[in-house]
Amino acid sequence: MSEVKNQRPKKSRKDIIKDIAIAFLAILLLLTFFSNTIMNYSLPEVAIQQIQEGTISPIIRGTGTVEAKDPYNVKVSQERVIKSVAVTEGAKVKKGDILYYLEDKESTELTEARSKLDELMRTYESSLFSGDLTNEAINRVRGGKTLTMDQIQAKLKAATDRYDAAKLADEEAQAAIDEQSQNQAYTAAQYNYDEATPQYRDADITYRITEIDQQLEIAKADSSDSSSSDESVAKKEYDNAESDLKEKKEAMESAKSAITTTKEKYDNAVARYNNEPNTTNKNAMDEAKNAMDYAPTKYEEAKAAYTRAKETYNKKKEKYEKSQTIAEVSKTANEQLIEALEAEKNRLLLEQANGTKDTSQITTQAGQVDYDYQRKAASLQDTKNKTAQELERATTDRTELLTEISKEIELDGQRDDIAEQRETVEKLEKEAVGATIDAPVDGTVAELALKAGETTNAENAVAVIQVEGKGMQTSFSVTIDQAKRLKVGDIAEPQNAWYYTDFKATLKSITNDQQNPNTKKVLTFLIESTEVQNGQSVSLQIGQKSDTYDLTVPAGAIRESNNGKFILIVKSKSSPLGNRYIAAEVPVEVLGTDDTTAAISGSLEGDEYVITTSTAPIKAGDQVRLANNQ
Numbered sequence: 001m002s003e004v005k006n007q008r009p010k011k012s013r014k015d016i017i018k019d020i021a022i023a024f025l026a027i028l029l030l031l032t033f034f035s036n037t038i039m040n041y042s043l044p045e046v047a048i049q050q051i052q053e054g055t056i057s058p059i060i061r062g063t064g065t066v067e068a069k070d071p072y073n074v075k076v077s078q079e080r081v082i083k084s085v086a087v088t089e090g091a092k093v094k095k096g097d098i099l100y101y102l103e104d105k106e107s108t109e110l111t112e113a114r115s116k117l118d119e120l121m122r123t124y125e126s127s128l129f130s131g132d133l134t135n136e137a138i139n140r141v142r143g144g145k146t147l148t149m150d151q152i153q154a155k156l157k158a159a160t161d162r163y164d165a166a167k168l169a170d171e172e173a174q175a176a177i178d179e180q181s182q183n184q185a186y187t188a189a190q191y192n193y194d195e196a197t198p199q200y201r202d203a204d205i206t207y208r209i210t211e212i213d214q215q216l217e218i219a220k221a222d223s224s225d226s227s228s229s230d231e232s233v234a235k236k237e238y239d240n241a242e243s244d245l246k247e248k249k250e251a252m253e254s255a256k257s258a259i260t261t262t263k264e265k266y267d268n269a270v271a272r273y274n275n276e277p278n279t280t281n282k283n284a285m286d287e288a289k290n291a292m293d294y295a296p297t298k299y300e301e302a303k304a305a306y307t308r309a310k311e312t313y314n315k316k317k318e319k320y321e322k323s324q325t326i327a328e329v330s331k332t333a334n335e336q337l338i339e340a341l342e343a344e345k346n347r348l349l350l351e352q353a354n355g356t357k358d359t360s361q362i363t364t365q366a367g368q369v370d371y372d373y374q375r376k377a378a379s380l381q382d383t384k385n386k387t388a389q390e391l392e393r394a395t396t397d398r399t400e401l402l403t404e405i406s407k408e409i410e411l412d413g414q415r416d417d418i419a420e421q422r423e424t425v426e427k428l429e430k431e432a433v434g435a436t437i438d439a440p441v442d443g444t445v446a447e448l449a450l451k452a453g454e455t456t457n458a459e460n461a462v463a464v465i466q467v468e469g470k471g472m473q474t475s476f477s478v479t480i481d482q483a484k485r486l487k488v489g490d491i492a493e494p495q496n497a498w499y500y501t502d503f504k505a506t507l508k509s510i511t512n513d514q515q516n517p518n519t520k521k522v523l524t525f526l527i528e529s530t531e532v533q534n535g536q537s538v539s540l541q542i543g544q545k546s547d548t549y550d551l552t553v554p555a556g557a558i559r560e561s562n563n564g565k566f567i568l569i570v571k572s573k574s575s576p577l578g579n580r581y582i583a584a585e586v587p588v589e590v591l592g593t594d595d596t597t598a599a600i601s602g603s604l605e606g607d608e609y610v611i612t613t614s615t616a617p618i619k620a621g622d623q624v625r626l627a628n629n630q
Helices: 013-042 108-128 135-142 149-196 198-275 279-353 359-432 480-484
Strands: 045-050 052-056 059-065 072-074 082-085 098-102 436-438 443-448 463-467 472-479 491-494 504-512 520-528 537-543 547-554 559-561 564-575 578-593 597-602 609-614 623-626
Touching: 052 578, 052 597, 059 520, 108 359, 135 359, 149 279, 149 359, 198 279, 279 359, 472 480, 472 537, 480 520, 504 537, 520 537, 547 578, 547 609
Parallel strands: 045 623
Antiparallel strands: 045 609, 052 547, 059 472, 059 537, 072 463, 082 098, 098 436, 443 463, 472 520, 491 504, 491 537, 504 520, 547 597, 559 564, 564 578, 564 609, 578 597, 578 623
């Protein structure tokens, strides 16, 4: 039996190449058919939305911390230890309600105040009995009867006038002594000469009598004319000043009365005009009004003139009194000089009448004349001694008065300081035992700074009270563009409005942000709510005015690079295998935004499709697939 073998015919090289070509073409056809689908699965998927006209209603949001507007900081002036706290933060209090109880212990301020009072008392008593004050001044200071500035000025003026007069009298007395001494020396020399040359005595007597007459004429003129003239001029000026003062006083009193008189005339004119309104009565009323308005000014002018006249009067009176003193001293010195000259002249005339005398007679006369000079010198020296004593007393009295005035003013100030310090001690003593710290105003306790056992101090507040009836405020920053759309008085709402039942926020001010002045503004809102406390965080939102724009896109479609803001749109390209979608960049300017939408402007027709989201990052020129085109 023969074996049959099935063998496939062996393909030729040509058949193999043919099969490979057929397979390649089949694969190519298959890939071509499915290439669009394969490529689409590898591209980023994007969502698109057509650009369209729309309305923008921007909402500004922000969060700030509530601060009390004008909170009341409760402070105490003493260092005291807190015994217990009577209230809690957030509690409503009335004025006078107790905030803290204090321990019954004297404060450091009270101890220091008592020490200061003791020191002031010791200093006051030491100054009072230092020996610089008279017994009268001591009694006056202790009795609290302080001298007025006018009284001090009058005392000082009297002492100064007395000193000036005493000094002038002493200088005049010394001048008379000096002149007397010169005359005595001259006369003694003349007698010595006469004793040596008796033949020339008669001529010398005649010459000397002529000199004495001239000296008498000058002395009498000085006594009657110069001093009297100065005194007369001063008296005349004094009388004129007194007359002018009286005249100015009468004018001032008349101007003062005119205030009332013009007021009455004006009231009468008003009544006449009201009863019969016509031009004549209107003019009369206006004239009376002008007179009434000018009357106070005229009174002030008259008062100022009276004050100036009084000052002039006081100066002229002082000058007149001083001229009297000078005239009296000058008159006394001249009278003494005239008396001496006339005595010498009588002696010379007697000598000349008796003819030539011998040397012994001249010697006797010289002795007599010298005795007269010595007697006159003794009288002048006695006057000088009296003027010197008066000058010394006037100097001492003025110095003592100045010391007394200075010391009395100092003691008056010390006495006032003691009274003020004593009041401080009494006040602190009242607060030292069983004291409390009370609420000074009605309101809500926003903060309690201390607890039991801690110590108060004058610098720091022990509590902060939000005053009843006064609101609170909060602030946050926004962009300058956002701030431009708002105005003071706009109302904001809390973002979590459901949380509040009583809440109102009003835009109070729009100010520059100090940290970002070129880009930011600070919005400050006045908060009115019984449910908000100081330090609480509040989130607000405030709507701007709605505007309609030609081109709007979803807010998330706005992209930004170093060159500015832009959007990506989809552009379609046809191909043998179907449409291809390419992302294209379009620069835009954002005109406004709200939570979901942005208004834009740019090189757009208005019917483009903008890419809103993508499954992968994309850029201009990238090919994408649409979410609804698989």
